[in-house]
Amino acid sequence: MSNVLRCGFFSLVLSTFAAAQPVAPQLILFKTNLGEIEAQLLPGNAPATVANFLSYMNKNAYNGTIFHRSVRGFIIQSGGFRWTGSAIADIPQDPPVRNEYGLSNTRGTIAMAKLGDNPNSATNQFFFNLSDSNAGNLNNQNGGFTVFARVTSAAGLAVMDRLAAVPAPSPGPLPSPFDQIPLQNYTGGEVKGENLLIIESIRAVERPAQPIIRGESGAIQASAFGGGTVAAPGSFIEIYGSSFSSAEVARSWDVSKDFVNGRAPTTLEGVSATINGQPTFISYVSPTQLNVQIPANVPTGEPLDVRVSHRSVSSDPVRITLRDQAGGLLAPASFKVGDRQYVAALRTNGSFVTNGSIAGLPAAPAVPGETLLFYGTGFGLIAGTTKSLGGDIAEGLSRVIAPVQFRFGNAVAQVTYAGLTPGLVGLYQFNVVVPADTHTGDVELTVTQAGAPIAQKLTIPVRAAGN
Numbered sequence: 160m161s162n163v164l165r166c167g168f169f170s171l172v173l174s175t176f177a178a179a180q181p182v183a184p185q186l187i188l189f190k191t192n193l194g195e196i197e198a199q200l201l202p203g204n205a206p207a208t209v210a211n212f213l214s215y216m217n218k219n220a221y222n223g224t225i226f227h228r229s230v231r232g233f234i235i236q237s238g239g240f241r242w243t244g245s246a247i248a249d250i251p252q253d254p255p256v257r258n259e260y261g262l263s264n265t266r267g268t269i270a271m272a273k274l275g276d277n278p279n280s281a282t283n284q285f286f287f288n289l290s291d292s293n294a295g296n297l298n299n300q301n302g303g304f305t306v307f308a309r310v311t312s313a314a315g316l317a318v319m320d321r322l323a324a325v326p327a328p329s330p331g332p333l334p335s336p337f338d339q340i341p342l343q344n345y346t347g348g349e350v351k352g353e354n355l356l357i358i359e360s361i362r363a364v365e366r367p368a369q370p371i372i373r374g375e376s377g378a379i380q381a382s383a384f385g386g387g388t389v390a391a392p393g394s395f396i397e398i399y400g401s402s403f404s405s406a407e408v409a410r411s412w413d414v415s416k417d418f419v420n421g422r423a424p425t426t427l428e429g430v431s432a433t434i435n436g437q438p439t440f441i442s443y444v445s446p447t448q449l450n451v452q453i454p455a456n457v458p459t460g461e462p463l464d465v466r467v468s469h470r471s472v473s474s475d476p477v478r479i480t481l482r483d484q485a486g487g488l489l490a491p492a493s494f495k496v497g498d499r500q501y502v503a504a505l506r507t508n509g510s511f512v513t514n515g516s517i518a519g520l521p522a523a524p525a526v527p528g529e530t531l532l533f534y535g536t537g538f539g540l541i542a543g544t545t546k547s548l549g550g551d552i553a554e555g556l557s558r559v560i561a562p563v564q565f566r567f568g569n570a571v572a573q574v575t576y577a578g579l580t581p582g583l584v585g586l587y588q589f590n591v592v593v594p595a596d597t598h599t600g601d602v603e604l605t606v607t608q609a610g611a612p613i614a615q616k617l618t619i620p621v622r623a624a625g626n
Contacts, residue, residue, distance in 0.1 A: 194318035229341040260303030267310040278302030314431035370474040385487030392550040409431035409445035432609035455549035484539040516622035524620035570594035
């Protein structure tokens with residue numbers, strides 16, 4: 160009996176002791192100034208290395224850390240230096256940790272850096288592996304480099320690639336160990352804080368809730384451009400549902416912070432979306448809505464899967480049909496009066512064409528002979544530019560491949576420009592001359608592309624010239 164009691168007592172003590180031990184977080188989140196990267200720690204493969212990393216993380220030693228080395232197609236390295244607001248400073252090092260190489264240095268893994276002649280010299284510096292092609296070298300060099308974490312999602316890999324896409328000037332403006340430092344928007348001279356890639360924080364996180372897209376109407380053409388259930392390559396679409404992002408997150412992309420080399424982000428705040436498995440470009444994110452641009456090279460003619468991912472957790476898919484063209488003109492809900500949807504046409508001076516029925520806007524109907532600007536989405540492929548329809552800031556003039564016609568009532572208008580809006584992403588612009596023989600009053604605006612009418616039923620007010 161006493162032996163049974165003793166065994167039971169020791170079992171209770173051991174289980175209580177085990178429950179009291181701190182549990183290493185399995186998921187951590189790198190918050191950088193170009194986005195967030197979720198990673199899974201791998202204590203089962205490298206326990207001492209994970210403990211070493213957590214020691215730095217838990218005392219906030221990595222907050223403000225810069226990426227001080229970037230080698231294209233190879234690695235991006237951080238952990239050793241911090242931006243103080245005016246200078247780069249060393250991060251104090253703890254004693255080195257023994258080498259625990261065991262996992263291959265494949266794309267998306269995170270490994271410890273060390274001195275070239277000492278396998279057991281890793282302290283605070285680490286690097287992200289950018290490619291599988293370097294694994295053989297890193298697995299065999301200097302005892303092998305210890306992998307202690309792995310990026311968990313496509314969204315995280317996209318941020319990793321955005322960081323890696325920032326150029327490291329050669330020759331660089333700073334001496335070793337900063338001679339391969341990546342610098343964004345750097346044009347020469349003094350290196351400033353806004354040029355640096357910075358890890359703002361690293362913290363433990365829980366697995367997020369699964370995003371849920373709202374039924375078959377959960378993905379639609381942008382509502383201000385018609386809100387239809389059919390889209391085209393390059394279309395902006397809105398996705399509705401729940402648990403898309405953290406509760407406090409709601410923001411649009413910031414060209415100065417979120418774009419790299421003029422390229423739009425494919426993830427914001429750890430949130431991404433795919434169509435047919437391809438990343439879309441995220442222009443707005445909130446817990447219940449995403450606004451995204453469809454890539455230019457997705458297939459058309461059949462329904463395609465749309466998924467939303469928050470860090471490492473993805474939604475079930477919904478489907479949206481893509482056609483070669485699915486044009487919609489800017490005509491927001493605020494321009495709907497009764498059963499009439501007025502188009503949001505602008506004059507070249509930036510004022511709207513209205514008849515006085517739009518709240519907050521004075522009456523200013525269109526005049527025959529003047530040029531109006533119409534903006535749209537979903538008008539299909541373009542030519543005349545090296546920039547992509549999807550994700551690139553448009554430069555110079557381009558042209559829509561499938562011809563677009565505007566008709567004011569029965570009068571056909573002259574279209575003097577039909578292409579992308581310079582300086583913006585994926586927004587079409589049409590410069591249209593109001594026909595001289597247009598009737599006055601509220602006129603039906605008919606728009607066709609390649610001979611087929613767009614889905615919207617639009618109205619535009621016109622007055623006689625001189626009135």
